[in-house]
Amino acid sequence: MAAIKFIASACLAGVKCRYDGKDKKDKNIYLQVKRGKGLLLCPEQLAGLPTPRKASQIKIKQGRKSVISSSGEDLTRFFLRGANLSFRIGKRFKIDSAYLKRVSPSCGFGLKKIENKIPGVTSALFDKKGIKIYPR
Ligand code: SF4
Numbered sequence: 001m002a003a004i005k006f007i008a009s010a011c012l013a014g015v016k017c018r019y020d021g022k023d024k025k026d027k028n029i030y031l032q033v034k035r036g037k038g039l040l041l042c043p044e045q046l047a048g049l050p051t052p053r054k055a056s057q058i059k060i061k062q063g064r065k066s067v068i069s070s071s072g073e074d075l076t077r078f079f080l081r082g083a084n085l086s087f088r089i090g091k092r093f094k095i096d097s098a099y100l101k102r103v104s105p106s107c108g109f110g111l112k113k114i115e116n117k118i119p120g121v122t123s124a125l126f127d128k129k130g131i132k133i134y135p136r
Helices: 027-034 076-092 121-128
Strands: 006-009 038-041 056-061 064-069 097-100 132-135
Touching (some): 076 121, 097 121, 121 132
Parallel strands (some): 097 132
16 A cells, blocks of 8 residues: 555545535545545544534634634634644654645635635644645
8 A cells, every 4th residue: 555645635535524515526636545645634524523514714813813603603622623633643644745625714725815814723733833735
Protein backbone atom coordinates (compact mmCIF):
# COMPACT_ATOMS: atom_id res chain seq x y z
CA MET A 1 0.00 0.00 0.00
CA ALA A 2 1.24 3.51 -0.85
CA ALA A 3 2.45 5.68 2.00
CA ILE A 4 -0.06 8.31 3.05
CA LYS A 5 1.24 11.67 1.85
CA PHE A 6 -1.46 14.16 2.75
CA ILE A 7 -4.69 14.89 4.57
CA ALA A 8 -7.73 15.69 2.45
CA SER A 9 -11.05 17.24 3.38
CA ALA A 10 -13.33 14.22 3.10
CA CYS A 11 -15.89 16.10 1.01
CA LEU A 12 -13.22 16.68 -1.67
CA ALA A 13 -12.89 12.93 -2.07
CA GLY A 14 -16.61 12.48 -2.55
CA VAL A 15 -17.81 11.84 1.01
CA LYS A 16 -21.24 13.41 1.52
CA CYS A 17 -20.25 15.03 4.80
CA ARG A 18 -21.01 18.69 4.10
CA TYR A 19 -23.54 20.62 6.15
CA ASP A 20 -26.08 20.13 3.33
CA GLY A 21 -25.44 16.39 3.04
CA LYS A 22 -23.56 16.79 -0.23
CA ASP A 23 -19.93 16.44 -1.31
CA LYS A 24 -17.55 18.65 -3.27
CA LYS A 25 -15.78 15.92 -5.14
CA ASP A 26 -12.49 16.84 -6.77
CA LYS A 27 -11.58 14.11 -9.22
CA ASN A 28 -7.84 14.43 -8.65
CA ILE A 29 -8.14 14.24 -4.86
CA TYR A 30 -10.55 11.35 -5.18
CA LEU A 31 -8.11 9.37 -7.34
CA GLN A 32 -5.14 10.08 -5.08
CA VAL A 33 -7.12 8.96 -2.05
CA LYS A 34 -8.26 5.84 -3.88
CA ARG A 35 -4.59 5.02 -4.49
CA GLY A 36 -3.97 5.23 -0.75
CA LYS A 37 -2.03 8.50 -0.81
CA GLY A 38 -4.51 10.65 1.09
CA LEU A 39 -6.07 10.43 4.52
CA LEU A 40 -9.68 11.61 4.64
CA LEU A 41 -10.83 13.75 7.52
CA CYS A 42 -13.99 15.72 8.16
CA PRO A 43 -13.33 17.83 11.26
CA GLU A 44 -17.02 18.62 11.75
CA GLN A 45 -18.05 14.98 11.71
CA LEU A 46 -15.08 14.06 13.91
CA ALA A 47 -16.37 16.60 16.41
CA GLY A 48 -19.69 14.79 16.56
CA LEU A 49 -21.79 17.21 14.54
CA PRO A 50 -24.59 15.57 12.54
CA THR A 51 -24.92 15.49 8.74
CA PRO A 52 -26.83 17.32 7.45
CA ARG A 53 -26.41 20.19 9.90
CA LYS A 54 -27.01 23.93 10.01
CA ALA A 55 -24.59 26.08 8.00
CA SER A 56 -22.13 27.94 10.22
CA GLN A 57 -19.95 30.99 9.91
CA ILE A 58 -16.92 32.34 11.70
CA LYS A 59 -17.56 35.59 13.56
CA ILE A 60 -15.07 37.76 15.38
CA LYS A 61 -16.46 39.21 18.60
CA GLN A 62 -14.23 41.34 20.80
CA GLY A 63 -11.19 39.87 19.12
CA ARG A 64 -12.35 36.31 19.78
CA LYS A 65 -13.10 33.88 16.96
CA SER A 66 -16.42 32.06 17.30
CA VAL A 67 -18.36 29.73 15.02
CA ILE A 68 -22.06 30.46 14.98
CA SER A 69 -24.75 28.37 13.28
CA SER A 70 -27.44 29.88 11.08
CA SER A 71 -29.82 29.51 14.03
CA GLY A 72 -27.48 31.48 16.28
CA GLU A 73 -26.01 28.59 18.28
CA ASP A 74 -22.38 28.95 19.34
CA LEU A 75 -20.67 25.81 18.00
CA THR A 76 -17.10 26.94 18.63
CA ARG A 77 -16.32 24.06 21.00
CA PHE A 78 -17.23 21.50 18.32
CA PHE A 79 -15.07 23.20 15.73
CA LEU A 80 -12.12 23.34 18.14
CA ARG A 81 -12.59 19.68 18.98
CA GLY A 82 -12.68 18.72 15.29
CA ALA A 83 -9.54 20.75 14.61
CA ASN A 84 -7.62 19.20 17.49
CA LEU A 85 -8.66 15.65 16.60
CA SER A 86 -7.75 16.22 12.95
CA PHE A 87 -4.35 17.56 13.91
CA ARG A 88 -3.68 14.66 16.27
CA ILE A 89 -4.60 12.11 13.62
CA GLY A 90 -2.39 13.85 11.04
CA LYS A 91 0.48 13.95 13.51
CA ARG A 92 0.14 10.26 14.21
CA PHE A 93 0.61 9.57 10.50
CA LYS A 94 3.43 12.16 10.28
CA ILE A 95 1.60 14.10 7.58
CA ASP A 96 2.82 17.59 6.78
CA SER A 97 0.47 18.72 3.99
CA ALA A 98 -3.27 18.98 3.47
CA TYR A 99 -5.71 19.59 0.63
CA LEU A 100 -8.55 21.47 2.28
CA LYS A 101 -11.89 22.66 1.00
CA ARG A 102 -11.61 26.36 0.26
CA VAL A 103 -14.87 27.71 1.70
CA SER A 104 -15.59 26.25 5.12
CA PRO A 105 -15.55 27.42 8.74
CA SER A 106 -13.37 24.36 9.44
CA CYS A 107 -11.25 23.73 6.35
CA GLY A 108 -11.38 27.12 4.58
CA PHE A 109 -8.08 28.75 3.76
CA GLY A 110 -6.52 31.26 1.41
CA LEU A 111 -9.59 33.10 0.24
CA LYS A 112 -9.13 36.36 -1.58
CA LYS A 113 -12.40 38.03 -0.61
CA ILE A 114 -11.86 40.30 2.38
CA GLU A 115 -14.85 39.03 4.33
CA ASN A 116 -13.69 35.43 3.95
CA LYS A 117 -10.06 35.92 4.83
CA ILE A 118 -10.46 34.40 8.27
CA PRO A 119 -9.14 30.85 8.01
CA GLY A 120 -11.28 27.96 9.18
CA VAL A 121 -10.67 26.58 12.65
CA THR A 122 -8.91 23.42 11.45
CA SER A 123 -6.90 25.13 8.72
CA ALA A 124 -5.76 27.81 11.18
CA LEU A 125 -4.49 25.12 13.55
CA PHE A 126 -2.77 23.22 10.73
CA ASP A 127 -1.13 26.43 9.54
CA LYS A 128 0.04 27.29 13.05
CA LYS A 129 1.51 23.81 13.47
CA GLY A 130 3.40 23.96 10.17
CA ILE A 131 1.19 21.76 8.00
CA LYS A 132 1.31 23.06 4.42
CA ILE A 133 -2.18 23.78 3.13
CA TYR A 134 -3.31 23.54 -0.48
CA PRO A 135 -6.80 25.09 -0.72
CA ARG A 136 -9.18 23.41 -3.23
S1 SF4 B 1 -15.57 20.16 7.67
FE1 SF4 B 1 -14.14 20.14 5.96
S2 SF4 B 1 -14.24 17.99 5.27
FE2 SF4 B 1 -16.04 18.32 6.52
S3 SF4 B 1 -17.60 18.91 5.07
FE3 SF4 B 1 -16.70 20.79 5.83
S4 SF4 B 1 -15.13 21.29 4.32
FE4 SF4 B 1 -15.67 19.16 4.02
